[in-house]
């Protein structure tokens with residue numbers, strides 16, 4: 406099984422832009438995100454839908470881990486779709502569909518596991534709840550909805566999370582600035598009921614951000 410550093414080197418080597426190469430390499434090496442999601446999904450035999458996938462780096466990471474389930478990745482940023490599809494070609498990655506879609510409007514038809522990673526902050530509170538409910542409809546019984554998000558709390562980690570998201574917008578890396586950060590109650594309100602098993606755990610790794618991994622299992 407490949408190490409994180411080897412995966413980072415390989416995926417980033419597929420990029421022609423020096424900046425993107427550096428971004429992907431350091432993201433994979435320093436952020437616990439993709440490895441954490443892999444550990445949650447590794448025994449799943451179901452297809453995955455990744456909502457707000459960016460260039461679909463998660464999907465590439467999963468392939469490098471020999472995880473071969475079909476992946477549908479959607480994002481509303483044309484530039485990322487184009488760049489990601491080039492990486493799919495260059496990397497020879499099979500079974501990954503990366504297409505344009507606005508999660509505010511609709512989602513592709515899907516039954517399986519679902520991921521929503523680092524995108525909720527771009528949605529208003531009511532849109533977040535709508536997206537969470539819509540995503541839950543696409544989770545098959547026994548499957549998981551995995552969410553990584555900065556969570557609004559009164560601490561320095563939260564401040565850093567907000568500053569970096571604002572910087573990402575100012576540097577044009579993101580199309581939008583952060584609008585509203587969910588609280589733990591946001592998730593408890595949607596999933597703290599019969600039919601779901603909800604776990605919210607800190608997901609900081611060595612990063613300074615106030616990120617949590619929210620694991621929702623749809624009960625059979």
Ligand SMILES: C[S@@+](CC[C@H](N)C(=O)[O-])C[C@H]1O[C@@H](n2cnc3c(N)ncnc32)[C@H](O)[C@@H]1O
Pocket residue numbers: 438456457458459460462463479480481482485506507508509521522523524527580
């Ligand atoms: C911080 S990036 C995270 C990318 C990816 N999930 C990851 O963790 O590698 C947030 C992504 O959400 C996308 N996004 C924001 N609002 C969206 C929407 N309404 N529909 C689809 N994608 C959206 C952005 O274009 C961006 O690629």
